[in-house]
Amino acid sequence: MxxxxxxxxxxxxxxxxxxxxxxxxxxxxxxxxxxxxxxxxxxxxxxxxxxxxxxxxxxxxxxxxxxxxxxxxxxxxxxxxxxxxxxxxxxxxxxxxxxxSPDMVIKRAMDFQQRKILELENQIKSDMQYTNFGKVVAISDGSINVGAFAKLIYDEHGIKIGRNKLLEWLRDKGYLIKSGREKNFPKQQYVEQGLFELKPTIVKRTEGDIQSGTTMITGKGQIKLTDVLLQEFKRAEVAN
Incomplete structure (x- = not known):
């Protein structure tokens, strides 16, 4: 026709x-x-x-x-x-x-199925790097400090953000306290969500030792923050 x-x-x-x-x-x-x-x-x-x-x-x-x-x-x-x-x-x-006609109905069904398969394959490829990372982290109970996490996401995902910039990013996003004696400590709500923990440390000074803390990112927090960072860096790439 x-x-x-x-x-x-x-x-x-x-x-x-x-x-x-x-x-x-x-x-x-x-x-x-x-x-x-x-x-x-x-x-x-x-x-x-x-x-x-x-x-x-x-x-x-x-x-x-x-x-x-x-x-x-x-x-x-x-x-x-x-x-x-x-x-x-x-x-x-x-x-x-x-x-x-029966032939066209079958053809449309097959075309639709093929499109869905391609969409799924593309989604799997897109998510694979994060998924593999998530599996590794999920089976680990170990928390890591911010500097180690910055290195990890660079090695695993190519997100180039050092310790200091990552701390700044965490403060800007509201995960960490911005100022005062507890600067860079995780906010209580995110500790309760299981994203961070505060590891007690002793700082030695001439006038006497004082107790402080080191912010640690839990396995759950690593997965969550990696997801957020990946999305943000994707948007930045698109904008550029």
């Missing part, structure tokens, strides 16, 4: 086409936007029967277009009451018959 009007398939497996291409085939003389507005008055609903699209144009304003479903296109063709309208409607009826 010769393709009079270009059609495609949306994510729901429905036939769609350009409103402008249908308009041009029907040889309508009324400006497109006015014509389409009139057609919409026959009870067609945006988001259900069509969606609005803006086409890029060279040197001028973007032009309005629409992706319309096959049922809407058939009704519009019938409304035109012209030879072109009749030709378009007959074409759509043949297209619908072919589209619903």
């Amino acid at each position: 010769n393709e009079l009007i270009t059609t495609s398939q949306n994510e729901q497996g429905e036939i769609i086409m350009s409103g402008r291409e249908l308009y041009e085939f029907l040889e309508v003389t009324t400006p497109y936007t006015i014509w389409f507005e009139r057609m919409s008055e026959y009870g067609f609903i945006e988001g259900q029967d069509f969606i609005t699209k803006m086409l890029e144009s060279t040197g001028g304003r973007p032009k309005q277009d629409h992706h319309i479903k096959l049922d809407m296109a058939k009704e519009i063709a019938m409304i035109q009451r012209s030879d072109k309208g009749k030709e378009a409607r007959q074409y759509f009826l043949q297209l619908e018959k072919m589209w619903n």
Whole structure:
């Protein structure tokens, strides 16, 4: 069957086409936007029967277009009451018959399944590095300090952020206390969530030893923070 009007398939497996291409085939003389507005008055609903699209144009304003479903296109063709309208409607009826044939139904199902497989494979590839890291950390009960974590995420994920910048990032994100005697200590809410722990340490001074603490990132915290850092660095790469 010769393709009079270009059609495609949306994510729901429905036939769609350009409103402008249908308009041009029907040889309508009324400006497109006015014509389409009139057609919409026959009870067609945006988001259900069509969606609005803006086409890029060279040197001028973007032009309005629409992706319309096959049922809407058939009704519009019938409304035109012209030879072109009749030709378009007959074409759509043949297209619908072919589209619903057993062979096409099977083909669409196989195409859909193949797309899902490819999407899953791409997702697995994207997540694999983090997943492997998560498995290693999850089976370890050991907490590490911020400097060791900075080295770990660089070695495992290529996130280039040293100890001091990581501390600054943790303070800015609200994980660590920003100032005072407890600066760089984890906030209590994140300790309770199991992301951090505070390891007591003794600082020796001439006037006497004082007790302090070292912020340690737990296995759970390493997984959580790695996820957040990966997302943030991905956004930064896209922005650049």
